Amino acid sequence: MGFLDTLLGRSKPAKPDLDRLFALSTAAVTLEAATGFVPTGLGSVCFRAAEGGAFARLQRDVQELLDADEGPKVEISTDTYGYTWLLTSHRPDELPDLVTDLHAVNATLESGGFGPHLLCSLAGFRGPDGQRLALVYRYKSGTFYPFAPLPGDKRDNALELQVRGAVGADLPFEDDLGRWFPVWGAPGL
Amino acid sequence: MAPSRDAPDSGLTWRMLATTVLVALVYAAAVLPAFLAGPVWGAAAAAAAVAVAVLSARAADRLALYAMDARLVASDEEPELHAVVDRLCMSSGLPKPRLAVSALDMPNAFAAGSGPGSAVVCVTDGLRARLDPAELAAVLAHEIAHVANRDVLVTAIASFPGLCAGLFLGWWTGLITGRGRYGAGRAAALLAGVVLLPLGVAAAVLYAAGTLVGLALSRHRELCADSTGAVLTGRPGDLASALGKVTDVIRDASRDDLRALRPVSGLCVVAVRGGGVAALLSSHPTLERRTERLSALSWRLESGG
Numbered sequence: 356m357g358f359l360d361t362l363l364g365r366s367k368p369a370k371p372d373l374d375r376l377f378a379l380s381t382a383a384v385t386l387e388a389a390t391g392f393v394p395t396g397l398g399s400v401c402f403r404a405a406e407g408g409a410f411a412r413l414q415r416d417v418q419e420l421l422d423a424d425e426g427p428k429v430e431i432s433t434d435t436y437g438y439t440w441l442l443t444s445h446r447p448d449e450l451p452d453l454v455t456d457l458h459a460v461n462a463t464l465e466s467g468g469f470g471p472h473l474l475c476s477l478a479g480f481r482g483p484d485g486q487r488l489a490l491v492y493r494y495k496s497g498t499f500y501p502f503a504p505l506p507g508d509k510r511d512n513a514l515e516l517q518v519r520g521a522v523g524a525d526l527p528f529e530d531d532l533g534r535w536f537p538v539w540g541a542p543g544l
Numbered sequence: 545m546a547p548s549r550d551a552p553d554s555g556l557t558w559r560m561l562a563t564t565v566l567v568a569l570v571y572a573a574a575v576l577p578a579f580l581a582g583p584v585w586g587a588a589a590a591a592a593a594v595a596v597a598v599l600s601a602r603a604a605d606r607l608a609l610y611a612m613d614a615r616l617v618a619s620d621e622e623p624e625l626h627a628v629v630d631r632l633c634m635s636s637g638l639p640k641p642r643l644a645v646s647a648l649d650m651p652n653a654f655a656a657g658s659g660p661g662s663a664v665v666c667v668t669d670g671l672r673a674r675l676d677p678a679e680l681a682a683v684l685a686h687e688i689a690h691v692a693n694r695d696v697l698v699t700a701i702a703s704f705p706g707l708c709a710g711l712f713l714g715w716w717t718g719l720i721t722g723r724g725r726y727g728a729g730r731a732a733a734l735l736a737g738v739v740l741l742p743l744g745v746a747a748a749v750l751y752a753a754g755t756l757v758g759l760a761l762s763r764h765r766e767l768c769a770d771s772t773g774a775v776l777t778g779r780p781g782d783l784a785s786a787l788g789k790v791t792d793v794i795r796d797a798s799r800d801d802l803r804a805l806r807p808v809s810g811l812c813v814v815a816v817r818g819g820g821v822a823a824l825l826s827s828h829p830t831l832e833r834r835t836e837r838l839s840a841l842s843w844r845l846e847s848g849g
Contacts (some may be wrong), residue, residue, distance in 0.1 A: 403635065406779045406842060437678050437779075472778045474635050482678055495637040508623060533639055536630045 372497045373465065375527050376458045379478055379490060380451045382499075382525040386480065389521035392488055395479040396447040399543035400460040403472040404439045417441060418465050429460070432542055438474060442542040453478060460496065470494070477502070479543045485510065488518065489544050490526070493536070498529040502538055510537060566757045567702045567711055573713075573750055574705040577743070588845050593704065605656035605664050606698060607636060608808045612654070614646035614666045628681045629665070632688050634778055641665045641691055651675070651790045654811035656696055657685040663691040674793065678779065679786035683813050686773035686783060693772065695765045696811065702761045706754020709747040716744040764826040770834055778845065780838040787838075790814045791831045 386392050404414070418429055430442040441460055445453045457476045464473055473494040480488040488503045501518040503511040515535065519528060529535060538544070575593060578585030609616075619626040623644055633640045641655070641663035651671040657663035665687045672680060690696065719737035722730040737744070774780035791814050794802070809815050815828035 403631075403778045406845065435677070436628055437681065438631065471775060472635070474631060493634055497636055508620075509819050531639070534633075536634045536640075537627075539627065 372416060373458055373461050375497050375499075376454055376461070376476065376492055378526050379454045379457075379492075379499075382476075382490065382522040383450050383480075384491075385525050386518065386522050389395065390517060391483040392480040392486075393482050393516075394450045394453070395448050395543075396445040396449060396453060397442065397543035398445075398453045398457050398476065398478040399440050399442045400457055400464075400476045401438050401474040401538070401541065402442050402464055404433070404437065414439070416541065417460055429456075429477060430542070434540065440542045444543075450478070457492075475538065477541060477543060482514075487544055488514065489538065489541065490518075490522075491536075491538060493529065493534070496529060496534070497527060499526040500529040500535040502535065504537075504539065504543075504544065508539065558631055564626060564761075566753075570702075570705045570750065570754045573746075573753070574708065577746070593708075594701070596696070596704065598701070604700060605662065608654060608656040608667060608811060609644055609664065611808055612644075612646040612648060612666060612668070612805075614644040616644045616664070617640055621800045624677075625667070628677070628684055629688070632685050632776060636688060636692060638688060638692055641688065643667075645669065645672075648804055649673075650797060650805050651793050652805055652812045652814060653683050653687050654808050654813065655690040656808075656811060657691070660691055660694075660760050665691065670793070671790070674789055675786050678777075678782045679789070682773065682777050682779060682782035683786050683790075685776040686769050686813055689769040689772035689776065690765070693765065693768060695806070697768065699758065699762050699765060699810070703754065703758035706751055706758050709750035709754055712747045713744065713751050716740055716747065720744075759827050766828050767834065767837060770838060772777040774838055775845075780841040780845065784835045784842075787814060787831060787834055 383394050414431065418431070430444075431441065434440060434441050443453060443456045443460070443467060445456070457478070461473060464470065475491050475493050477489040477491045480490065482488060486503065488501060490499055491502050492499050501515040503514040503518070505511050522528075571590070571593065575589045578589035608614075617625070622643065622645065625645070629640060629643060636834075638660050641657070641660070642665070644664055644666040646666055646668045648668040649670040650668060651674045652670055653665070653667040655663060655665050665684065667684070668681070671683065675683065718736060719733045719740070722733055725733050734777055770783060771780075774783050777783070794814060807811060811828045812828075814831075815826060
């Protein structure tokens with residue numbers, strides 16, 4: 356943040372780059388080769404529903420856009436913290452289509468001027484022994500990080516680091532471990 | 545135009561700039577006497593003033609936590625609170641501040657620490673008991689906005705010359721009135737006071753100007769944090785209703801309850817001073833003014849930016 360912004364009491368949002376999402380397809384191949392984790396075909400986009408009617412309309416727009424594409428249904432749900440999740444499901448071998456959907460949802464929300472309310476997008480993976488893993492794309496920073504929940508609100512940090520080792524070169528990765536924010540109970544996880 | 549986090553508001557920006565210039569003038573007035581003694585002394589005085597201001601801002605977080613009887617909480621102690629802040633940080637791109645909980649029953653929240661790296665955000669038990677989750681998120685977003693804007697550092701630096709002038713003024717008044725001195729000591733003190741009269745008058749002016757300017761700056765920063773925080777959650781209405789609730793409780797609270805909050809009042813989401821204080825002498829804008837701005841923001845978000 357610049358000196359002038361500090362002085363004037365404002366902060367500038369970073370410029371997001373949604374095209375980075377497409378890197379997920381390559382990363383998934385590398386991930387499977389290195390760790391045996393395969394895509395579940397589930398993915399979701401999370402945003403904060405603003406108050407007012409405009410956003411309800413936008414939510415409908417997103418659904419229509421994806422439906423018009425003869426794509427899969429998007430399931431809309433709201434979590435306990437007031438964030439809205441759009442869950443899209445494909446067959447596990449259709450990861451590129453899933454990524455296209457995630458991109459479309461993000462782009463629609465962004466062009467509607469609601470970019471500041473986009474939180475993250477994620478794609479779900481399953482390990483050989485059924486472990487859950489998500490690669491989370493944080494909209495604000497344009498970076499990815501892994502999230503591997505264990506039963507009882509714990510995280511499998513070892514697995515997350517292993518995933519970074521495997522696909523860190525394929526994706527723009529979040530360097531700061533303090534910003535690997537947990538997304539407990541996210542749809543598509 | 546897409547609404548962005550800083551809720552562009554050129555009026556506010558200009559007022560902030562004007563206040564900043566005033567703060568700079570207060571600083572200049574404070575170090576000017578030293579420049580009369582020579583440029584080296586002047587530069588040294590300026591450097592010392594800034595250094596002390598920065599140091600006091602850095603120690604302020606521990607002091608504030610101590611004054612509020614607050615303790616830092618880890619994510620496994622307060623998973624809900626951490627989850628709310630996690631998400632705010634995800635959408636704001638800020639590093640996560642440390643979180644603290646104070647056992648006080650008065651509803652309030654404050655942010656301390658000089659910048660995003662060392663920030664701590666504290667909420668009281670009273671706040672958590674009275675607000676619903678969406679309102680709590682709105683208050684936390686307001687505090688995180690303070691962290692993002694480095695408001696603690698900025699206001700500490702801004703109020704520092706006024707604070708020093710106030711201290712000097714107190715000492716000088718002591719000389720003049722001869723409080724606690726007798727006989728020859730009293731006469732000498734009076735003489736010293738008269739000799740120092742020009743400095744005393746300068747300190748009085750500096751103190752008045754510094755305090756007013758510092759408070760004006762603080763009020764502007766509050767408004768900025770309101771809009772940044774509201775855009776962060778996308779729900780200005782939640783913050784408005786939270787501010788309303790907190791203000792109600794504080795207005796009805798007893799003197800003793802309020803005293804517990806006084807040390808950190810300037811940092812709090814809602815100031816603890818009552819409505820009887822003139823607007824010019826308040827560190828926070830009035831509830832009406834804040835609500836009005838938040839409604840305007842609501843309306844703008846509703847109409848699609």
